[in-house]
Amino acid sequence: MAGLFCAFLAANWFVLGALWGEPGKPHGLVMFAMVAPLYAILAVQGGAYGINTLDRVRRGIFRALWALAQAALLMLLIVYLGKIAEQLSRLTFVVGLGLGAVAVSLVRLAVARLAVSVLGDVPHLTAVILDGVAIETGPHMDLIDADAANLHPERHDADMAARLAAAVGMAERVIVACPLERMDDWSAALKSLSARGEIVVPELLRFAPARVDEFDGQPTIIVAGGPLQFRDRLIKRFFDLIVASVATILLSPILIAGALAVKLTSPGPILFRQPRIGKDARPFSIYKFRSMRTEASDHKAATLTKRDDDRVTSIGAFLRKTSIDELPQLFNVLKGDMSIVGPRPHAAAAKAGDSLYWEVDARYWERHCIKPGMTGLAQVRGHRGATDHHQDLIDRLQSDLEYVSDWSIWRDLRIIVATLGVLVHHKAY
Numbered sequence: 001m002a003g004l005f006c007a008f009l010a011a012n013w014f015v016l017g018a019l020w021g022e023p024g025k026p027h028g029l030v031m032f033a034m035v036a037p038l039y040a041i042l043a044v045q046g047g048a049y050g051i052n053t054l055d056r057v058r059r060g061i062f063r064a065l066w067a068l069a070q071a072a073l074l075m076l077l078i079v080y081l082g083k084i085a086e087q088l089s090r091l092t093f094v095v096g097l098g099l100g101a102v103a104v105s106l107v108r109l110a111v112a113r114l115a116v117s118v119l120g121d122v123p124h125l126t127a128v129i130l131d132g133v134a135i136e137t138g139p140h141m142d143l144i145d146a147d148a149a150n151l152h153p154e155r156h157d158a159d160m161a162a163r164l165a166a167a168v169g170m171a172e173r174v175i176v177a178c179p180l181e182r183m184d185d186w187s188a189a190l191k192s193l194s195a196r197g198e199i200v201v202p203e204l205l206r207f208a209p210a211r212v213d214e215f216d217g218q219p220t221i222i223v224a225g226g227p228l229q230f231r232d233r234l235i236k237r238f239f240d241l242i243v244a245s246v247a248t249i250l251l252s253p254i255l256i257a258g259a260l261a262v263k264l265t266s267p268g269p270i271l272f273r274q275p276r277i278g279k280d281a282r283p284f285s286i287y288k289f290r291s292m293r294t295e296a297s298d299h300k301a302a303t304l305t306k307r308d309d310d311r312v313t314s315i316g317a318f319l320r321k322t323s324i325d326e327l328p329q330l331f332n333v334l335k336g337d338m339s340i341v342g343p344r345p346h347a348a349a350a351k352a353g354d355s356l357y358w359e360v361d362a363r364y365w366e367r368h369c370i371k372p373g374m375t376g377l378a379q380v381r382g383h384r385g386a387t388d389h390h391q392d393l394i395d396r397l398q399s400d401l402e403y404v405s406d407w408s409i410w411r412d413l414r415i416i417v418a419t420l421g422v423l424v425h426h427k428a429y
Contacts, residue, residue, distance in 0.1 A: 001036060003103030008032040011096035015089060027089065028096050034078065035100075038071035041238070044231050046070075051230075057112045064104050072097055127171035127195075131178035131186070135200055136216060142171065146178075153185035156358050158348035161192045161281030161365060171195050172226070175215050187223040192281045192365035197224030227370055227404045236339060236371075239409060243340050243416070244333040251327060258289050258324050265315045268294030271328055276345035279371045284337040286345060287328035291316025307386075323423045329374045341412040342373025343400035344384075352393035360390045367400040370407070377403040380418040 008028035012018060016027060043049060046067050053060030079088060128137050131146035131153075144151070149167045152160060168174050174193060176186045177200040190197025198213060198220040213220050228236065248255070259270045272290040275283050290297070296311035312320065319325040332338040338345065350357055358364040378384070378399035387393045403411070 001040075003107045004036055004039065004100045005029075005032055007099035007103045008035075008092075008096035010099055011092045015092045015095055028092050031075070031088070031093055031096055034075045035068075035071050035097075038074050039068050041235075042070050043067035044234050047231060049231065049234075053108070054112050054115045057108060061105050061108050064108065065101055068097070068101060068104060125170060125172040127168040127174050129167070129174065129176045129178075129186075131176060131182060133177040133179060133200070135177045135218065142169070144168070151189075153182065153189040156185075156188060156362075156365075157356075158277055158281065158283075158358070160189065161277070161368070162283060164189055165193065165280035165282045168193065168195065173198065175200060175220065188362060188365065190224045191363075192368045193224060194226050194228070194280055194369045195224075196222060196226045198222050224366075224369070227407055232407070235409060236407075236412070237336075239412065240333050240340050244330045248330045248334070251330075254324060255327055258319060258327065261315045261319075262289050262291075266290075266293060266313050272297060274347060276347055276372070277368060278337055278345055279368060281365065281368045283348070284332070284345075286338075287331055289316075289319050289325040289328060291319050291325050321424060326374060333374065337371075339371040339373045341375055341403075341415045342371050343367040343376050343403065344379065344396075345372035350387070352387040352390050355390065357387075357393055360393050361397055363401060364393075364397060367397065367404060370404050375415060375419040376400065377415060380415055380422055382422070 008031055012028040043064055046063050048060060048063035048067050053063075127142045127144055128135070129144045129146055129149075129151065131151070137143060144167050146152075149163065151164055151167060153164075172195050174190060174195050174197050176190065176198070178186050180203070183199050183201075186199055187197075190199075198215065200215060200218050200220050202218060213222055262270050269290060272288045272292070273285045274288070276286045278284040291313060292298070292309075292311045293313060298311075316325070329338055333340055346357055352360050376399070378396040381399055383392070383396040383399060385392075387396075
């Protein structure tokens with residue numbers, strides 16, 4: 001961005017003789033403001049950004065320049081359709097674009113050299129968990145002793161998942177070295193992470209065709225892939241910020257009316273905050289309009305709401321039935337705790353029948369490798385309301401896992417549109 005900005009600023013100076021252009025007339029800085037966001041989206045989508053571009057500089061430069069060319073063509077189309085072509089200096093645009101291409105290339109070369117001098121080899125965000133098996137490791141890796149970090153994969157509960165997420169931090173790749181008899185437990189535990197999870201299997205050295213990947217010369221089995229690549233997560237985050245910001249502005253009258261209705265009809269806070277399990281099984285506080293009497297609020301969700309629940313206030317019943325009580329979660333999206341679309345977040349104490357959710361199906365933690373959403377595939381298919389039976393959870397889980405394994409931004413758009421048809425639902429209580 002800095003390179004492009006300076007390029008169009010220089011174009012003003014060379015063509016117009018003034019650094020900031022001519023007053024009252026579109027100039028290089030206006031062109032930069034039009035090209036820059038288009039370039040950012042196209043470059044991220046086209047794979048021009050990412051840690052791999054540090055050791056593939058030419059490939060990164062080519063992708064960046066291709067994105068810049070696409071952005072320029074889109075800008076020209078916008079200028080043509082907006083009938084403002086005559087007001088723009090064509091020479092300023094051409095000079096700015098040429099200098100921008102040079103600037104982008106030079107910045108990438110400089111960053112690549114800086115990375116080598118500061119970091120050495122291209123670093124990989126890797127965490128290695130040692131659980132009774134010692135292996136040799138290289139630089140740029142976090143070593144985690146399972147016992148010291150209190151990591152016990154045989155405990156398939158929310159506390160274990162949260163400790164694992166805290167231990168590995170922002171790692172993109174998690175390697176576990178453990179005895180053969182503990183591999184099943186680690187395989188299940190790693191599936192709750194958004195990172196790629198692998199288990200070191202020295203026994204596979206004798207079976208070359210069975211090698212899936214390797215770590216420091218030792219073969220590993222990839223048991224968790226992390227559904228979204230870096231650029232996919234970035235695109236989804238941009239999408240969430242845009243949709244949540246626009247929705248917050250457009251729905252502000254409803255948000256204000258809902259807040260007043262809660263405040264004026266029952267004593268207590270307007271918002272209800274409850275711990276939920278989020279991405280990587282990290283706990284976060286979800287926001288909702290309070291729909292129950294303050295003294296009857298269930299912060300642990302030990303007892304799920306049922307039809308005609310006497311804990312729910314009269315205005316709370318209306319807010320729940322129309323899904324208005326969920327609107328404050330737009331602020332969770334803006335904070336980064338949630339996404340607009342994704343598996344709905346659950347409380348750690350929530351049950352299906354008499355069993356905790358993760359006790360019902362061993363695949364449960366796989367849904368936490370992505371941010372939870374305000375709406376999701378399960379909700380638009382009608383899988384909402386109380387989970388009185390194991391099958392109620394299994395139906396939701398099946399849809400959640402389908403969404404996780406087959407994500408696309410277009411599917412998010414379709415789910416948002418479909419959500420409009422189920423805002424008022426017979427199972428919303």
